[in-house]
Amino acid sequence: MDFSIRAANLDDCKDIARMIMVSGHVRACVRPNLEQDGFSKNPFFHGIIAEVPEQHRTREGHTKIGYALYFYSYSSFVGRSIYMEDLYVMPEFRGKGVGKALMSKVAQLALAAGCHQLNFTVLDWNKPSMDFYLSQGCFNVTSSLGCHCMRCEGEALEHLAQP
Amino acid sequence: KMEYKLRKAEPRDVSDILRLVKELAKYEEMEHQVTLTEQELLEDGFGDTPFYHCIIAEIQGANSSDEPKVVGFAMYYFTYDPWVGKQLYLEDFYVMDECRGLGIGSEILRHLSNLAMKTRCTGMMFVVAENNEPSVQFYKRRGAEDLSQEEGWRLFRFDKDSLVKMATPPEE
Numbered sequence: 001m002d003f004s005i006r007a008a009n010l011d012d013c014k015d016i017a018r019m020i021m022v023s024g025h026v027r028a029c030v031r032p033n034l035e036q037d038g039f040s041k042n043p044f045f046h047g048i049i050a051e052v053p054e055q056h057r058t059r060e061g062h063t064k065i066g067y068a069l070y071f072y073s074y075s076s077f078v079g080r081s082i083y084m085e086d087l088y089v090m091p092e093f094r095g096k097g098v099g100k101a102l103m104s105k106v107a108q109l110a111l112a113a114g115c116h117q118l119n120f121t122v123l124d125w126n127k128p129s130m131d132f133y134l135s136q137g138c139f140n141v142t143s144s145l146g147c148h149c150m151r152c153e154g155e156a157l158e159h160l161a162q163p
Numbered sequence: 164k165m166e167y168k169l170r171k172a173e174p175r176d177v178s179d180i181l182r183l184v185k186e187l188a189k190y191e192e193m194e195h196q197v198t199l200t201e202q203e204l205l206e207d208g209f210g211d212t213p214f215y216h217c218i219i220a221e222i223q224g225a226n227s228s229d230e231p232k233v234v235g236f237a238m239y240y241f242t243y244d245p246w247v248g249k250q251l252y253l254e255d256f257y258v259m260d261e262c263r264g265l266g267i268g269s270e271i272l273r274h275l276s277n278l279a280m281k282t283r284c285t286g287m288m289f290v291v292a293e294n295n296e297p298s299v300q301f302y303k304r305r306g307a308e309d310l311s312q313e314e315g316w317r318l319f320r321f322d323k324d325s326l327v328k329m330a331t332p333p334e335e
Contacts, residue, residue, distance in 0.1 A: 020245055032245040044243040074215040074240055076184045076255040077196050078323075079203045085243060107321070107330035116323050124315035137325035141318040146293040148311035149318060152276070153247075153286035156306025160276035160287075 001056060001096045005105045008047030008067065010039045015064035016047060023088050038069075045071045045085060048105050050098045058092065065093045068102045070109070075117060082110040084120040103136060121149060165222050167234070167267055169274055172217035177204040179233035180217055187257040191292060215240045215254065218274060220267045234262040237271050242288065251279040253289035272305065290318060 008016065013034040020032065037044045050066035057063045066089035073083045084106055089098045110118050119141075122129050134140070141147050152160060172180060181201050188194040207214040220235035235258035242252045253275065258267045279287045289307075291298050303309070310316040321329060 032248070034245065037243065037245075037248070044241060044249055045245075069243075069245065071243055072214055073242065073252065074207065074238070074254055075199075076238055077188065077193070077199060079199045079207060080214055083242060086245065104329055104332065107326045110326055111330050115326070118321040118326055119318060121316045121318050124317050130317070130319075133319055136321070137328055138319045138321040141320050142311055143317070147290040147318050148293050148299075148309050149288065149290055149316045150302055150307045151250075151286045151288045151310055152302070152305065152307040157276050157279060157285075157287060160272055160305055161280050163273070 001052070001093075003050055003052045003056075003065070003093075003096070003098055003101070005048060005050055005101050008038070008049045010035060012047065012049050012064060012067075013038070015049070015062065016067050016069075018062075019064075019067055019088050019090065020086065022090075023086075045069050046109075048102060048109075050089065050093075050102055052093070058090070062090075065090045066098045066102055068106055070106050072113065072115070073119065078116040080113065080115045081117045081119060082106065082113070082115045084118060087120070099132065100136070165262065165265055167220055167222045167262070167265065167270075168231075169218055169220050169270060172208070172219050172236070174205055174209045176217070176219055176233065177201045177208070179219070180204055180208075180236055180238070183233070183236050183257050183259070184238075184255060186259065187255055190257075191295070213240075218271060220258065220262075220271060222262065234259045235267050235271060237275060239275060241282070241284070247285045249282065249284045251275060251282070251284045251287045253287060256289070268301075 016034055017032065038047060048068050049064050051064050054063060068084060069086040070082055070084045073081045075081045087099065087102060107118060122133060178201055181204060185194055185197055188197045208217060215238050217236055217238050219233055221231040221233045223231055237253060238255040239251055239253050242250045244250055276287060291302060
């Protein structure tokens, strides 16, 4: 199956938002403001899109069938790093190398920017994803080094901010 | 009573930042994994598009003519979750052993939380090693949730070698 991988632009936000909503994110509530957050002067993330030619479009007429969102981060051990926030391919287009191609593009961008590692999180119940990633050569930092992801938000954050 | 102050890191601080990064890594028994250099810290933190930001805690010397000493730091940057928006990510946070118990750590965290709110971040995120009991308790006491435990988040990583392999297109 023919497909292409390219950098996301402002016009892709509708499709990215559509795919975010269907990917069944646990915290799904309001549509994110991708236009403002990703395509203004100081973007908080970057995107790449996987697109198929018209003849392979979905029943609803979509040709944008996968995406990845990433941003630059930093490791106090090795320096420049990249963090892949989202990676998604519509179910009917899986098993055709689209996910691998999206990740390959993220890896190329990471190396071009002088990054030493690519980090991302997977949910422990998502076995197909974990298997896919492990087959691509990564390792599970949480199980090998015992690193737990923590977050302070809402009232706890407000409380911490008080004198 | 030791007086201390917090301030934004400056280019001249890179050697102290690296010293403290290594001290923290040593505490985590991972000091040989630090390959970062002062040059990289300088380019990456103080160029046109910084990859990270740093705040420094320093204490005044015994005499007013003494140079202040850098005794703590926090390294952070901004991340993005499409569902909840901007986050402040705390990469490293450390106070030298001999300066603990003075409230420096709490003050650094208060400063960062305040900064997170001012910059409209909805959360502050970080990783902790599960066997680092004092740190885990320090954060839980302050209301941090363990997303790995509660929601099953697993941090995965591709190191440099596997990144190169992934970036290379397959043979036709």
